[in-house]
Amino acid sequence: MEHKNSQGLLVSRKSEALLNKVYPVLKNFPKSEKFSLCAEIKQNFYDLIKFIEMANSVKSKRKVYAQEADGHLQTVKILMRLSKNRKYISKGFYETVSEDLTEVNKMLSGFIRSA
Secondary structure, three states: OOOOOHHHHHHHHHHHHHHHHHHHHHOOOOHHHOOOHHHHHHHHHHHHHHHHHHHHHOHHHHHHHHHHHHHHHHHHHHHHHHHHHOOOOOHHHHHHHHHHHHHHHHHHHHHHHHO
């Protein structure tokens, strides 16, 4: 079995923890956003984690998958900012999540550089 990159595992765990922090708050969004904005936030988190895991598992495509993960991370940032601007999440919660997203971004950037 191939050894997984510990940096990739850390960014994957951090992303999963962030998803677990955001997920319960999505139930407070208006009903009209359940199948649009909420679904997009969830899907981009899932894709972020999926591509980090793929980067960990497929050494020959590590950089490509890590860059794909970065695209989903940037989309999550935009969607969370939209959620704050629409007042679906509080400014305080947004700031906490934004700090976590920035940390994931830094970790992912390091992972991409090391690939």
